[in-house]
Amino acid sequence: MNSFFRETWVVFWRQFRIAVRNPAWVIIGLAQPILYLVLFGPLLEPLASQFGVDNAYTIFVPGLLVQLGLFGALFAGFNLVAEWRAGVVEAERVTPASRAALLVGRILRDVVQLVVQGVVLIALGYAFGLRASVPGMLYGLLLTVLLGAACAAASNALALTTKSEDVMAPLINSIAMPVLLLSGILLPMSLGPQWLQTVSDFIPTKSVVEGIRAVFVGNFGQPALWGTIWAVTIFVVFVVLGTRTFRKENA
Amino acid sequence: MIRARGLARSFTGRKGREKTEVVAVAGVDLDVEAGEIVGFLGPNGAGKTTTLRMLTTLLRPTAGTATVAGYDVATQPVEVRRRIGYVSQSGSTLPEALAGEEVVDHGRLYGIPKAQAERRARELFEQLDLDGLWTRRPSAMSGGQRRRLDIAMGLVHDPTLVFLDEPTTGLDPQARANLWTHISTLRAERGATVFLTTHYLDEADALCDRILVIDHGRIVASDTPEALKQQVAGDLIELTVADPVQAAAAATALSSLAPGSTADVDGTAVSLRIPRAGRELAGLLRELDRQGVALESIEVRRPTLDDVFLTVTGRSLREDA
Numbered sequence: 001m002n003s004f005f006r007e008t009w010v011v012f013w014r015q016f017r018i019a020v021r022n023p024a025w026v027i028i029g030l031a032q033p034i035l036y037l038v039l040f041g042p043l044l045e046p047l048a049s050q051f052g053v054d055n056a057y058t059i060f061v062p063g064l065l066v067q068l069g070l071f072g073a074l075f076a077g078f079n080l081v082a083e084w085r086a087g088v089v090e091a092e093r094v095t096p097a098s099r100a101a102l103l104v105g106r107i108l109r110d111v112v113q114l115v116v117q118g119v120v121l122i123a124l125g126y127a128f129g130l131r132a133s134v135p136g137m138l139y140g141l142l143l144t145v146l147l148g149a150a151c152a153a154a155s156n157a158l159a160l161t162t163k164s165e166d167v168m169a170p171l172i173n174s175i176a177m178p179v180l181l182l183s184g185i186l187l188p189m190s191l192g193p194q195w196l197q198t199v200s201d202f203i204p205t206k207s208v209v210e211g212i213r214a215v216f217v218g219n220f221g222q223p224a225l226w227g228t229i230w231a232v233t234i235f236v237v238f239v240v241l242g243t244r245t246f247r248k249e250n251a
Numbered sequence: 252m253i254r255a256r257g258l259a260r261s262f263t264g265r266k267g268r269e270k271t272e273v274v275a276v277a278g279v280d281l282d283v284e285a286g287e288i289v290g291f292l293g294p295n296g297a298g299k300t301t302t303l304r305m306l307t308t309l310l311r312p313t314a315g316t317a318t319v320a321g322y323d324v325a326t327q328p329v330e331v332r333r334r335i336g337y338v339s340q341s342g343s344t345l346p347e348a349l350a351g352e353e354v355v356d357h358g359r360l361y362g363i364p365k366a367q368a369e370r371r372a373r374e375l376f377e378q379l380d381l382d383g384l385w386t387r388r389p390s391a392m393s394g395g396q397r398r399r400l401d402i403a404m405g406l407v408h409d410p411t412l413v414f415l416d417e418p419t420t421g422l423d424p425q426a427r428a429n430l431w432t433h434i435s436t437l438r439a440e441r442g443a444t445v446f447l448t449t450h451y452l453d454e455a456d457a458l459c460d461r462i463l464v465i466d467h468g469r470i471v472a473s474d475t476p477e478a479l480k481q482q483v484a485g486d487l488i489e490l491t492v493a494d495p496v497q498a499a500a501a502a503t504a505l506s507s508l509a510p511g512s513t514a515d516v517d518g519t520a521v522s523l524r525i526p527r528a529g530r531e532l533a534g535l536l537r538e539l540d541r542q543g544v545a546l547e548s549i550e551v552r553r554p555t556l557d558d559v560f561l562t563v564t565g566r567s568l569r570e571d572a
Contacts, residue, residue: 003362010359018348083345091343091404094307095360096332 007097011105015079019109029113032072033121036064040186041128051188053217057130061121062140062212063185066205068117069148070180074172076110076152077159084163099246103156107239110152111145118144133218140212146231147208153242160245183209204230252412252444253283253306257315259468260301275301277468278315285411288438288445290459292452292556294566298468299448300340300416306446307337307414320412333361336410340417342397343404346390350400351376353389358407368407375403379433395426402433413437415447419454427451431458452556462556466564480554486528487554488535490521491547501546504538519547524554 019025041060048056083089092102118141122130155172162168182189182196183205189197200206211227214220258279264271276298283289293299304310306319308328317324320334344353351372358368376382379399389397398418405413418434419427435458437443449455455462456476464472472479488508492501501521505514508531514523525531528551539546560566 006362007360010356014348014352014356017352018345022347085341086345087339087341087343087401088345090309090339090341091337091357092360093309094332094335094337095357096329096362097360 004098004101007101008105008108011092011097011102012108015106015109016112019113029072029117030120033064033068033117034124036067037061037121037124037128041125045129050191055129055131057125057128058132058216059188059213060186061125061130061132062216063209064121065118065140065144065212066147066183066209067180067185068121069114069144070151070176070205072114072117073110073148073151074155074176076106077155077157077168077172078165080106080156080159081163081165081168084160089160100243103153103242103246104239106156107149107152107242111149114145114148115141132216136215136218136220139215139220139224143208143212143215143227143231146235147205150231150235150238153238157238157242157245160248179203179205182206185209188213204234208234252285252287253281253317253319253446255279255281255302255306255315255317258302258305258312258317259314260298260305260310261313274468276305276312279465279468279470281463281470281473283444283446285444286438286442287461288434288447288459290455290462291446291448291465292450292455292462292560293448293465294564297465297564299465302465303414303416303446303448307335308332333408334411336405336408336413338401338405338413338415338418340420342389343401344389344397347388349385350381350387350389350392351385354400354403354407357404361408363408371407371409372403375406378436379403380429393426395422395429398422398426398430399433402430406437409441410443412444412446415445417448417450420450427454434458452560456556464560464563472559472563476556479559480556481526485524485526485554487522487524487552487558488528488532489548489550489552490539491549492519492521493545493547495519497544500542501539501544504535504542504544507538508535 041057044056044060048054048059051059053059080089093099122137122141158168158171162171182200182203184190184200189200189206192200207223207226207230209227211224211231214223214227258276259274260276261272261274264273279298279302291299291303301310305312305324306317308324308331311325319331322330322334324331343357344350354372354375355365355368358371359365363371373385376385379402381396381399381403384392384396384400389400392400402415402418405415415434419430422430431454434445434447437445447458460475462472462474462476462479463470474482488505490501490505492498495518498516498519498521502514502516505521505523506512509523509525512523512525514521532551536549
């Protein structure tokens, strides 16, 4: 177990150093939440009363958090395809290091990115007028991280299975697009007609978004519970799946 | 150091609706002693890389057993990994990482403490003529430098056995010669056992104590380069006569050197392969002179590994290289 943590750290630190040295990674990573907030936030403000909340940003910021978690992390696998092509994955697999550490170290890089983006988003949201429960925001960030880690694991597993950006890009887009729309990330699903709401009930990330919205307004009741259950479930399933892919030969 | 018995690997693929089984390695028996440099030769698709991937624990055998550095590849892969270094064909470093850090991080995945890994990496940079490239990105290195960096990656944990997969493919002749020196040094200074695959016969000839030839997933020859050449080929005597009319007479004279064989005639060129041609040369010349055959040229060629290869596999290594 001890060596697992050490190996995870070595993998993470290598990934993190390489990423931070790439200015595009840093700039795009920070610009994403800022652009959404600045360019889309003001449109929602006048609609706050229709959502049944006092503060539009308690609807909007949780949605953006989940979007960051989903989208940023789902594309994490592209890095891995490049690494695989350069022979890095194979070189790591002939070392005695735990296969799980090779995956978890990489996920950790995406988690750190997500936490920084989330904190920037919340801080900036505050400047725009977000007023929300502090423990709620922290808990919301935690749920976002679980979801993001799951997506990063899934994306890495997909990368090792397909080994091709050309296959991955359309695949990820065709999954992420409906999930994004049906989770009510930009606008709550409660605004939609009944059939759309029914369809969206089958999208687990909707529960997570609604859970985060609930805790932001200080409500740790049933929506928060369901959001947590789903976030944890998705996390466990995809991390296990990802580790199995790293263990598989030929991957 | 390596002992494989009946090592085999097949892949199941799909052809339309039917499942097809492709046998990549049909059953390899091989032994490598500690301190040997062994060359593993074979045409593309012969099973070289698949065998190597099984010996380095990257691929599980579908049949047979292999013990590498004292441990079984199927049941104790982690112990095997601790003791071997593997320099793959496809590289091992990220183009945008920093060369030195890649080697240190790689060492730390073997559980080596950071300071020790860094000391060892710096030592390797010096030995492999990579001085001053510690903070260089692999993307900004020459092919030869990148190859040596890959070797540094494979050696950072002081393995007792090193696998090199086509170490000099794609390098210019100077870089190749330079790398050969480094590979010989591996054994001379560190007592490492080296197992390398190659397409180049001159490379196998120059570096290896012993050569294994694999074809259609089986080992078809195993001996020292010298012995292999003597066993299967013999020297080639090539005569060129001035007048095509005399070619037949020259062929008769040449054929009489080795009872039961006939010389090849191609226009004015007459050739025959016989063992130890040097001993026969004086007699041959006297005979030709007696018959009044006028020679344009005479040439004796020692057998090359390519001749060996042609004999044991029925095709030239270069054909599909």
